């Protein structure tokens with residue numbers, strides 16, 4: 001194990017794994033604190049580790065269910081979208097590296113000019129698309145293209161929905177994204193939402 005796994009490029013649990021599982025699995029009616037389907041609650045590192053065995057993909061239920069080919073068993077279940085191959089790759093790498101609870105805040109880059117394509121799209125993909133994408137459109141809202149996201153900023157108060165304490169419902173509903181993700185989106189909006 002490297003002394004400094006963040007510097008060694010290990011997967012950042014807080015930024016890259018948790019948002020995905022929170023927004024796709026720890027949702028109402030599934031594995032949030034209120035529902036706890038099958039006794040499984042996936043809104044924290046500890047809860048997620050109940051279905052993960054560090055270094056061992058074959059013994060990790062999480063890995064098994066996101067790859068199941070049986071439509072009755074795959075997670076998340078339809079109509080939610082299955083994890084994309086890029087999302088599975090993050091999970092695979094994270095488990096293979098020992099499923100560590102890393103938070104690599106020094107990786108948060110809010111100095112470079114922010115663009116939709118480079119910094120914003122990946123955040124929205126992992127935190128929002130599960131409920132606002134091609135398969136499911138909560139509140140009639142889609143966020144899977146530049147046009148959708150910029151118009152949600154202009155017409156649906158997206159900025160106020162991602163910050164706690166504005167009086168609007170927090171998005172994702174299970175709790176605010178990391179400071180880095182919130183800050184990146186707000187700065188990008190201030191910079192005029194470059195594509």
Ligand code: HEC
Nearest residue numbers: 023027127128130131138139156157158161169171172173
């Ligand atoms: C687990 C499902 C889920 C996830 C994940 C989710 N949302 Fe939502 N979203 C909802 C639901 C349900 C509503 C409607 C009820 C409400 O406003 O609380 C909603 C409403 C909204 C609205 C208000 C739409 C309107 O016009 O009233 C915005 C904006 C929004 N979401 C943005 C986001 C963003 C940005 C993300 C990712 C950071 C996100 N949502 C992640 C379920 C989700």
